[in-house]
Amino acid sequence: MYNTRAVVQRTGVPADTFRAWERRYGIPNPTRTEGNHRLYSERDIALIRWLREQTSEGMTISQAIQLHRQEQGDLAPRTGPGHLGHESPGDGARRAGNGDIPASPLARFVPEITDALVAFDAVTAEPFVEEALAIGGVESVCLQVLQPVLTEIGERWARGEVGVSAEHYSSHYVLRKIGTLFNLSRPEVGRGPIVAACVEGESHEVGLLLICLFLSRRGYGIVYLGANMPLDDLAQTVRNVEPPMILLSASTLAGAHHLAEASHVLARPGAAKGQDARAMTIGYGGSIFSTEPALRGEVTGTFLGLDAHQAIAAVDRAMMGYYGQMPVPSALP
Incomplete structure (x- = not known):
């Protein structure tokens, strides 16, 4: 460096x-x-x-x-940054034929990696992932390769073409890959820290980890707690860390109700001991809040939006309000 x-x-x-x-x-x-x-x-x-x-x-x-962005396959608008795990997952892989935006050169990796993972063949998938990372940036590969791979495998499962085991195997592969990138991003360093967790009963953490990776690479410190975090333990962590912001994620109806309960507990005065007059922000997201927007009314906090750009923009605004200045650039790298 x-x-x-x-x-x-x-x-x-x-x-x-x-x-x-x-x-x-x-x-x-x-x-x-x-x-x-x-x-x-x-x-x-x-x-x-x-x-x-x-x-x-x-x-x-x-x-x-x-x-440069065309060569990297990174053609997302740069007017603002941008959900806990939703960048319209197949956008990068489906841009061809839209009339004015060329297909991402990363799109060709999606079927190769998908076919390898549903065959439980990480050895074959790995060189394609590494080549994609060499061609595109981390964010582009995550949003235009890894997320579309999971979307395609989920659709194959829904059609009965692959079993649950293949879906789980693929999800864990992608989770490990994103986790490695996250660890390399030095999440222990940066402004914050921001505490991030999937609420109790929620096992789908890929989306949350993805957003934490992007935030870490943008200069935020992250305390990542992962999936299925009991509320009592989460509340204790908040008291110990005293973060300026918490990110919560849920993808099911039951998870949304658990998240709403957690938001009410964490929003109580004194939830973070020693917190000064600058209020701690609770940010939340997940697919259930996109498909069932009425659930947002049950949560105390800030909905982070429908895609990665919106989520990062929401975090930037909250952190700017807390610190009084923007800590990092306002667009996804």
Whole structure:
């Protein structure tokens, strides 16, 4: 990892220039130290050099950024960031034929990985995942490959084409992959921390972990508690950690009722001992709140939206309100 001065020396691009690119386009995407200083990876440096070369050959920076995103398969709008596990999961894989947006080059990996996983063959799936990660960024692969794979396998299960065991095997494979990326993102470092948990009885944690990965890569500290978290233990963690924000996730009707109960308990005055006048935010999401929007009225907290961009935007707003300033850029890397 390299500090700003080292990046300037290695690329020849002034710091003010690539920081302006970061503010405007979310590129490059440095990590943050505990003191909120930028640290750049080799990939960041290579990207800055490439952007310098494109602009020196006559491209505008916006044209170069657009070309980079097309090559990465990352064509999502950049007007705002963006749910606990819903980025319209097949969007990246289904863009072909929409008339004005080319298909993501990552889409070709979806059927290969899907077929391997339903055959319980992680050995065959692994090289495709690694190749996808080499071509696209972490967020693009998660949203345009791994989520569509799970969506396709879920649809095959619903049609009776694969059994529960194949669905579980595939889900655990994807969960392990996202978990590895999450651990590499240094979630112990950053502003917050944000506590994240699936409520008691909720076992589907891929969506929540995905959002936590994106938030960690954007410079937030994350205390990730995972699936099926008993309310008493969650409340004790909140008292101990005193987070500025909690993220809760549920995907079933029973889970939604458990989440609503948890939100009422956690929203009580004094739920986090020592919390100052800046209020702790409860953010929540999950597929059940998208399909049954009336359930949102039972929850004390902020609904995080229908996709990853909306969720991250909601977290950014809450954290900006808590700290009085935006801690990280406002778009998905």
